[in-house]
Amino acid sequence: MKKEQVLRCQLSVWFPLFRQCTIRSIVLPLPQDVTDYLLDDGTLVVSGRNEAPSCSQTNEDSDEEQDVQWSDDENVTTLTAPEFPDFAAQVQEAINSLGGIVFPKLNWSAPRDAAWIAMNGSLKCNNLSDIFLLLKSSDFITHDLTQPFLHCTDDSPDPKIDTQLVLRKWCELIPGGEFRCFVKENKLIGVTQRDHTQYYDHVCRQEATILGSIVDFFKDKVQYKFPDEDFVFDIYRDSQGRVWIIDFNPFGKVTNSLLFTWEELMSGQNLSEGAEADLDGPVFRYITSEMTVQPSPYLSYRLPKDFVDLSRGEDAHKLIDFLKLTRNQEPESSDEED
Ligand SMILES: Nc1ncnc2c1ncn2[C@@H]1O[C@H](COP(=O)(O)OP(=O)(O)O)[C@@H](O)[C@H]1O
Ligand SMILES: [Mg+2]
Structure with missing residues (x-):
């Protein structure tokens, strides 16, 4: 996997090419002071709250608003989170124009590993402090900020990244409708359930229809249109059978291969052996019985x-x-x- 391939999977790069078949999104440049705040482990105090936290008082006279302060005056703990008024206004305007509820991510990743920490247990956000809490708590976000080119094989210096906050209109996606598609040399070689921990009855029953609609979508909307010949894309098939792009990911170990292994995908050899073989089409893998249900992959982050x-x-x-x-x-x- 090359650094260039990683660069092409940033939402801000692929979004303009696939605008018609993906979720409405707004990309905002992340100011350096906000990036520093997200990476600062020193505190979990969340900026962007409208009201003072109930267990503390904000120090209104403070002229050092960028720092969290503790003082023992009269046994009152004073806590001030940094404020980013201009950025907060941009974010609020974007949230409003996306319908009031958004799904946040950075250039590549969403804070999926931190969903448990949110009050609603999901990535649904309607204000900046919801977004900050998720981003600050997530290892996936730290990866985007600190080592986006992990596992790249070229040893050229890392390209400079403009860190971005991506806000996407919130959509209630049913996990059984999500699939991950692997493309090698512009050919769709494999499709797998995105949620590989569950058995979905409808996937078993409609295997041929689902795969057919994914193959048609690939040929129609994706093949030769993404500026790389090796990549992984995630799709959602809605209840009317329409297919939408959720994300693009690099073809390599940073991307979870789910029901495949990277060895299989890289060599492309053992892929079509066995019952799932189809002479020229992609191999479709899904969980075939409730016996194989796995624990949630995010449990270890909780x-x-x-x-x-x-x-x-x-x-x-x-x-x-x-x-x-x-x-x-x-x-x-x-x-x-x-
Ligand atoms: N706009 C959205 N609204 C609600 N849920 C979403 C939205 N976009 C993505 N998701 C959910 O979040 C998961 C991860 O999204 P994705 O953009 O692929 O992030 P990552 O690249 O970090 O995995 C998706 O599989 C989907 O279930
Ligand atoms: Mg992704």
Whole structure:
């Protein structure tokens, strides 16, 4: 995989070519101070909130708004998140013009690994602080910001990247309608269920129809139109059988090969062996029985449920137990009776 191939998979590069068959999106340049804020591990304080966090007070007199501050005056903790008023206004305008709810990502990746941290447990956002919370919590986003050319084989210096925030109109996508398509030398060689952890009855039943509509879509709208001959594209087939592009990804190990292996895809040799063989068409892989259902691939990114309940303050009993525990563990607890 070459750096150039990675560059072509940025949404801002492919979007203008496929505007008619993908989800409405707006690309905003990410200012350097916002990028720095996203990469700063020092705090999880989320900027962009309209109201002060309920457990603290904002220091309105502060002239150092870019920094998070802690002070002990009168036992009040003062916390100020950085503000980005111009950027916040641009984001809000974009959200409004996309219908009020958006799906956020950067040049390549969405913060899928952080969905659990959001109040609604999804990537649905309607304001900048929702977006910041997801972006700041995601390892996938850190990858985009710090090592987008991981696994590239060329040793030329890394091209300069203009970091972008991509906002896409929120669409309720049914996971069983999503498929990943592998293209090698401009030929569609493989199609797999995107959600490889579940069995979908309709995929089994409509195998030929689904594959047929994907092949037609590829020939009609994608083949020779994407500026590379090796790439991976993700599609959504809606309830009326229409096909939409969700994303383009590099043909290489940074992209999850799901029900294939990269060895198979790279060599292209063992692909069409066995029952799934079709002389010239792509190989279609999907889960064929409920026995093979796998755990969610994002489980390892989550925190134990107790931590999450505590952080949200949703379970008062857990909070009380936790406070008792910390108190018991403080041998020289102070006199304060708070
Ligand atoms: N506009 C959208 N609205 C709702 N969900 C979306 C939207 N775009 C993508 N998704 C969901 O998020 C998943 C990841 O999106 P994608 O753009 O491919 O990000 P990544 O490249 O990080 O995997 C998709 O498989 C789809 O389920
Ligand atoms: Mg992708």
